[in-house]
Amino acid sequence: MxxxxxxxxxxxxxxxxxxxxxxxxxxxxxxxxxxxxxxxxxxxxxxxxxPEKKEKELVDEMENGPAEMLRHWHARAEMLVDRADGNRADWDRHLRPLLAKEFQLSAGLRVSKNRRALENAGIHLFGAELWRWVDPADSALRDQNTPAPGRAALDEILSRLQRM
Structure with missing residues (x-):
């Protein structure tokens, strides 16, 4: 009532x-x-x-509440980490665009403006071995069934991006 x-x-x-x-x-x-x-x-x-039980239940069941957003973020992060252990096709399709975009935003460089400067900055930050997994131009249709670099490489790439 x-x-x-x-x-x-x-x-x-x-x-x-x-x-x-x-x-x-x-x-x-x-x-x-x-x-x-x-x-x-x-x-x-x-x-x-x-006691106000209905309001507390509504807070827990909010579709866009903080708890729901955290669950979605956690599930997406787990999915991306699992892709790091998949094959190269998964890496190129899901992880490479995210990593390349994050690098471009952090460095302030765009592929369309100066490809050579972006590549030099990437090799300088990541090294030649890791850069090939971040480089947006290196996703090709060849070699799609070879394994991706794995979680260790993803962790190293993310830590270098974080230090940037």
């Missing part, structure tokens, strides 16, 4: 009791008005003092 329903019910009850008391016994009009008001006050106190 919500507050507006309590108010509406109390007003209707007082009106009914007043009409009945006026028609039957006028000396009981004060008591007839007091009983519904007392019941309404008891309902208000009960509503105010009971």
């Amino acid at each position: 919500t507050r507006p329903w309590i108010v509406v019910t109390a007003i209707l009850a007082v009106a009914v009791f007043e009409v009945a008391a006026y028609l039957r016994a006028r000396e009981f009009m004060l008591i007839a008005a007091g009983v519904p008001v007392a019941i309404a006050l008891c309902c208000f106190v009960w509503v105010l003092l009971r």
